[in-house]
Amino acid sequence: MNYIMLVNKDYPLNDDLELDLINVGKNNDGEDVYLERKAGKALLKMLNDVNRLFDNEKIIVSSGYRSIDDQQNVLDYYLNIEGNNAYKRVALPGTSEHQIGLGIDIGIIKNGEYKDDLTGNEEALKWLFENAYKYGFILRYPLGKENIHGYRYEPWHFRYVGLIAKYIKENDLTLEEYVLEKTIK
């Protein structure tokens, strides 16, 4: 598995990969969520650690691996609700890194109430922004870099990249910048 594989609008992936997936828990709708094995193990450790720290906020998984068909279903769902605005919110099938099993969306149960339209001001999320790299994760679509990663700010979406997460965090890079910088050198 190539943990720094770039999948976005410019680097689409039009076939499902064969992945070794593990279950990382249920989302708020009771659906099982899956991630690639190494990413999933790291995620479980990270959630276990962060969820000991904040009494009022518990992080749970929202969405992990999606096949190309799953991604189409998500897009269709939002197209139905909000028309063409859905294209701003949901990646086209082939362009979502949820397809490679390394991207995870999280939600928070705060004082008993579930929330997944997170702002980034949640205490547990702030902890993840600072510490996720220790588990091999980066915040994939950070604020202020929308023109580079091509999505809106998504404080709920983390991406497993492995050991290189530390370098990416310390240098304030997006995965695009890291991968393209390496290609140029």
Ligand SMILES: [Zn+2]
């Ligand atoms: Zn996501």
